Amino acid sequence: MNQIGAENQTSITIDDAMSESNELDSCYNCFQHFVTNGFSKIDESSFEGDIIKTSFFSSLSRNPQISYRTKIVAIHKNSNTSQCWKIRAHSFGVYAKAVADTRGGDANIKYAWYGASKNEICETVMHGFSWRRHGISVSPAKHGLDSVLCSGVDGSGVRHLLLCRVILGKQEVVREDSSDQFHPSSMDFDSAVDDISSPTRYIIWNTHLNYNILPCYILSFEAPPYLSGLTEPKTIKPKTWITFGTLISILSPFLDHSQRASLEEQYTNYLEKKITRPQMIQRVRAIAGNQLLSAVVKLYTNKEIQVSSSNRGDAAGSEINDAARLLGTIYSSMMQPA
Structure with missing residues (x-):
């Protein structure tokens, strides 16, 4: 495996040579977009980088063949100091206190993964989640695989996840087929889950997107090409x-x-x-x-x-x-x- 990894780093493939130059540099353009919008790159070996990396791979542990062949490319941290982001962070804190006061002192704040296409991630980095017309589904920190499967591959084969802080408050259970529900069923609830005892999805309603979800990190990674199938095909055409x-x-x-x-x-x-x-x-x-x-x-x-x-x-x-x-x-x- 080490030899294969070394070859990948010192070689060029047919796909590399044939792809357009904007595709080859697309992930770097994307990284520049992150930086321009207030996200700074952090070292994987730093304290927080190591925690995020460990959490990410731990969340993939139920599917070892994907975890083993997944490689982190970059981690960016939200360091935005613009007035707009200051207002969003302040709103998040105010809403967290309000939920805590309502729910017996606990706002039930968690970290969660959100996977989407590169364009959606860039749009969210610029404008937050408020541009979404409906609620969103995010994955608990220890169940990142579902969000990984929702992530899209950009032109250079890189996927991106947002690691967010979310205010869950009191949760209600919703069924998989509850696609027509866009808000809590009553004022007694703040968010939804697929299972109260062991959730694999948190649902943040669109009525709350402006203030109860805060993007904190962007994790960019490469995953095996058969990711969407969850099982490795019997034959994979080798690269030259x-x-x-x-x-x-x-x-x-x-x-x-x-x-x-x-x-x-x-x-x-x-x-x-x-x-x-x-x-x-x-x-x-x-x-x-x-x-x-x-x-x-x-x-x-x-x-x-x-x-x-x-x-x-x-x-x-x-x-x-x-x-x-x-x-x-x-x-x-x-x-x-x-």
């Missing part, structure tokens, strides 16, 4: 991995001196962890161009020429040279006028 070293060897004959030097510089920066893997892929694209990378893709897809990182003798060098010659044929044909 091309190590950056092999890719550079194939591209070099078609680049001028300055391009080769720039590519080598970026590769050194990547090996020294000065740039990330998606940034490396995007810079290879910028230096070599989409047409040349597309030719590499066609070469590896149609001819299935793969060079093992563990076989670096003369045979490997011969394969690279053969690949380069074939690539030249493909690339030349692409450059001919229509």
Whole structure:
């Protein structure tokens, strides 16, 4: 497993090369959106980062095959100091006190996960949950899998969850088919659950969304592609991995001196962890161009020429040279006028 993980970090796939550059950088654009709207990135190894990471993986424990293959990409904390967010935080505190006064001194505040598409998460980061027309369902901190399944994959394969504080107050039980209920059944209740003794869903009614749910953290993660099925398919089409070293060897004959030097510089920066893997892929694209990378893709897809990182003798060098010659044929044909 460690070898596979290392290969994933030092290689480029067919999907990577074929995807548009805005997709490769989409999660980073998303992170910039989070930062612009008052969420700051925190270190996973920090005290609070470690607590969130531990809680997240613990919430996936009932499905080990998903937990084992899930990787946290980033954690962002709500550090918003704008007047709007100050008002929301103040409203949350005022409402918590009001519920506590009404419910015997306990507002029943919990942490809960909320999973949605990248666009919905970004919209919520900007405007809170008040834009939602109906109530929302969130998952208790120890039952995060349901929210994970509701999260959407962005263009770079990353999913996002909000970790929120929610004021539950007194809860009532609602059935799965109670889709026509948008508010508490009476003034005796503040929120709803699917099971009083062991809830897996908290339901926050739309009449309360402005003040009893407060986004605190955004957790961004990569999950296995078969996530929605909950069971691993019998066969998964393997990705074709091309190590950056092999890719550079194939591209070099078609680049001028300055391009080769720039590519080598970026590769050194990547090996020294000065740039990330998606940034490396995007810079290879910028230096070599989409047409040349597309030719590499066609070469590896149609001819299935793969060079093992563990076989670096003369045979490997011969394969690279053969690949380069074939690539030249493909690339030349692409450059001919229509």
